[in-house]
Amino acid sequence: xxxxxRFVIWxxxxxxxxxxxxxxxxxxIVRLVPGDPARLAAGFDATPQDVANMRAEMGLxxxxxxxxxxxxxxxxxxxxxxxxxxxxxxxAIIGARLQKxxxxxxxxxxxxxxxxxxxxxxxxxxxxxxxxxxxxxxxGAVTSVLxxxxxxxxxxxxxxxxxxxxxxxxVAGSDDWNSIxxxxxxxxxxxxxxxxxxxxxxxxxxxxxxxxxxxxxxQLPRRLLYVRHVLPNVLTAALTIGGLIFxxxxxxxxxxxxxxxxxxxxxxxxxxVISRDFLVVQAAVLLLGAAVVLVNTIVDLALGALDPRSLVxx
Amino acid sequence: xxxxxxxxxxxxxxxxSPTGLPAVVALLILVLLAVVGPVLWSxxxxxxxxxxxxxxxxxxxPLGTDRLGRDILARTLTATRLSLELALxxxxxxxxxxxxxxxxxxxxxxxxxxxxxxxxxxxxxxPAILLAIFVTAIVxxxxxxxxxxxxxxxxxSLARVASNLAASVAGEEYVLxxxxxxxxxxxxxxxxxxxxxxxxxxxxxxxxVSSSLxxxxxxxxxxxxxxxxxxxxxxxxTEGVAALYVQPxxxxxxxxxxxxxxxxxxxxxxxxxxxxxxxxxxxARGRRRPIPRSSPPGMxxxxxxxxxxxxxxxxx
Numbered sequence: 126x127x128x129x130x131r132f133v134i135w136x137x138x139x140x141x142x143x144x145x146x147x148x149x150x151x152x153x154i155v156r157l158v159p160g161d162p163a164r165l166a167a168g169f170d171a172t173p174q175d176v177a178n179m180r181a182e183m184g185l186x187x188x189x190x191x192x193x194x195x196x197x198x199x200x201x202x203x204x205x206x207x208x209x210x211x212x213x214x215x216x217a218i219i220g221a222r223l224q225k226x227x228x229x230x231x232x233x234x235x236x237x238x239x240x241x242x243x244x245x246x247x248x249x250x251x252x253x254x255x256x257x258x259x260x261x262x263x264x265g266a267v268t269s270v271l272x273x274x275x276x277x278x279x280x281x282x283x284x285x286x287x288x289x290x291x292x293x294x295x296v297a298g299s300d301d302w303n304s305i306x307x308x309x310x311x312x313x314x315x316x317x318x319x320x321x322x323x324x325x326x327x328x329x330x331x332x333x334x335x336x337x338x339x340x341x342x343x344q345l346p347r348r349l350l351y352v353r354h355v356l357p358n359v360l361t362a363a364l365t366i367g368g369l370i371f372x373x374x375x376x377x378x379x380x381x382x383x384x385x386x387x388x389x390x391x392x393x394x395x396x397x398v399i400s401r402d403f404l405v406v407q408a409a410v411l412l413l414g415a416a417v418v419l420v421n422t423i424v425d426l427a428l429g430a431l432d433p434r435s436l437v438x439x
Numbered sequence: 440x441x442x443x444x445x446x447x448x449x450x451x452x453x454x455x456s457p458t459g460l461p462a463v464v465a466l467l468i469l470v471l472l473a474v475v476g477p478v479l480w481s482x483x484x485x486x487x488x489x490x491x492x493x494x495x496x497x498x499x500x501p502l503g504t505d506r507l508g509r510d511i512l513a514r515t516l517t518a519t520r521l522s523l524e525l526a527l528x529x530x531x532x533x534x535x536x537x538x539x540x541x542x543x544x545x546x547x548x549x550x551x552x553x554x555x556x557x558x559x560x561x562x563x564x565x566p567a568i569l570l571a572i573f574v575t576a577i578v579x580x581x582x583x584x585x586x587x588x589x590x591x592x593x594x595x596s597l598a599r600v601a602s603n604l605a606a607s608v609a610g611e612e613y614v615l616x617x618x619x620x621x622x623x624x625x626x627x628x629x630x631x632x633x634x635x636x637x638x639x640x641x642x643x644x645x646x647x648v649s650s651s652l653x654x655x656x657x658x659x660x661x662x663x664x665x666x667x668x669x670x671x672x673x674x675x676x677t678e679g680v681a682a683l684y685v686q687p688x689x690x691x692x693x694x695x696x697x698x699x700x701x702x703x704x705x706x707x708x709x710x711x712x713x714x715x716x717x718x719x720x721x722x723a724r725g726r727r728r729p730i731p732r733s734s735p736p737g738m739x740x741x742x743x744x745x746x747x748x749x750x751x752x753x754x755x
Binding site: 146150 | 564577
């Protein structure tokens with residue numbers, strides 16, 4: 126129990142430190158940008174007086190530590206400032222977009238899990254103990270090629286095939302219920318390829334264990350063999366790289382959104398970088414970064430609960 | 440397991456794998472295109488002729504023409520040079536930053552080293568592309584900004600590989616022996632540690648070239664990389680995707696070019712890795728024994744992990 130408690134506290138402390146670093150990094154974006162942030166915020170046609178007012182309003186005339194404390198205070202109150210270009214509150218802009226990105230990432234995650242676990246287990250069942258050598262080679266080749274194709278290319282090819290040639294699905298936007306299929310698929314392909322390889326190797330390892338031989342010899346139905354013995358191990362393995370998968374989903378979603386004009390955080394952050402709307406960039410990076418760090422911590426904690434060996438390694 | 444010079448082993452690894460030779464041929468073609476491409480086709484690539492805009496593939500224009508009547512094949516071939524150039528510069532810069540930090544970490548006092556590795560761990564938790572977008576927000580978009588962003592985004596993982604490798608070699612007996620006879624700091628690093636990790640670093644670098652080509656094309660595609668009138672494959676892809684309905688080949692040609700080049704570089708990297716550690720190949724062909732491999736080769740963001748893990752296996 127003491128080990129478990131120490132592990133949880135240590136993880137939470139680390140989470141806090143990382144979030145603080147993230148907060149500082151996003152705070153520095155606006156200060157590191159060449160040029161005067163106050164002038165940018167005030168707009169092109171601002172008089173020197175406007176710029177000076179804006180500087181005072183943004184608190185840029187005070188010392189950096191004071192500014193940082195001020196920034197942190199605002200973030201806690203979810204006040205992210207106003208967009209340079211549209212002058213709307215950043216929190217409102219980001220809030221609406223966040224939901225869309227979450228939908229996309231959740232759909233992609235569901236696809237990854239639903240595809241890679243059966244594919245990996247089937248591949249392992251077919252190729253165990255050196256059967257179907259050719260099938261093993263094909264599986265390895267296909268997964269490594271699909272795992273190496275970046276999301277935006279996958280998205281382009283998918284649009285070409287399913288939206289243009291076959292005309293089954295809409296090309297872009299998020300108006301129809303089925304417009305999420307192609308973006309989610311594009312985001313899911315790479316993680317699915319990686320995860321199904323890992324699932325296959327994990328399954329092979331489980332199948333080589335003595336308790337499997339015992340289970341087979343006492344005539345345990347094959348279905349139960351896989352459900353009781355293979356699946357739990359596979360899910361732990363999937364969870365182990367869960368953080369990696371999540372990061373890859375977020376990174377993929379940010380890019381893929383731009384192929385499909387999906388109105389999420391990814392399109393928002395790219396537009397904001399192009400139009401130099403730094404408060405939006407700041408908020409989006411803070412949010413996505415915090416999500417990644419948070420999920421990693423949750424995955425660590427869940428692993429600690431499921432697999433006590435990871436407590437010692439940490 | 441180690442026989443012959445590194446080059447000899449690379450040649451053998453290329454020859455004995457089914458993918459090695461095609462990859463080398465593809466690489467030679469790419470290099471050739473990068474050298475002669477702009478010379479031969481750059482005038483056709485930028486010639487605007489609105490009377491033939493958006494034409495389907497024909498004899499005169501094998502892949503058709505884009506919105507402004509420019510020949511898509513000529514543009515794709517011409518863009519080879521810029522795309523490869525940017526990828527190589529970004530990878531080189533990433534290596535310079537990453538390896539330097541890694542070396543510093545390796546010789547740093549234990550506590551500083553732990554702290555540094557923790558920071559790197561945090562950076563690696565983020566998707567590299569997000570880190571790159573973050574950096575372009577600061578340094579500005581365009582070719583310079585994109586290259587800098589990619590270099591900074593990839594540097595942490597390289598720093599970790601370099602420092603872990605150096606640390607593992609630093610524990611070897613011959614390094615201890617050198618210490619005992621009084622070989623110090625810089626000389627120890629340059630003469631005893633660096634030569635023994637350089638091969639692995641080269642392999643790592645070859646994977647980084649592949650990843651940085653994909654990443655820089657991604658930034659170009661997002662409109663954060665190369666700006667018009669210059670064009671690389673990423674830039675072409677943006678324009679192509681915008682006109683996908685009208686002229687699919689305008690998007691497919693650069694997409695296929697990026698995918699094929701990324702794959703070629705990845706396969707070259709695998710050949711190099713195999714040359715360093717022949718067991719990766721012989722075990723894969725092996726007798727009914729699943730290879731214990733925690734992560735697949737060519738995992739785009741952390742290719743180096745595979746290599747270092749197998750390295751340790753070989754040593755034990």
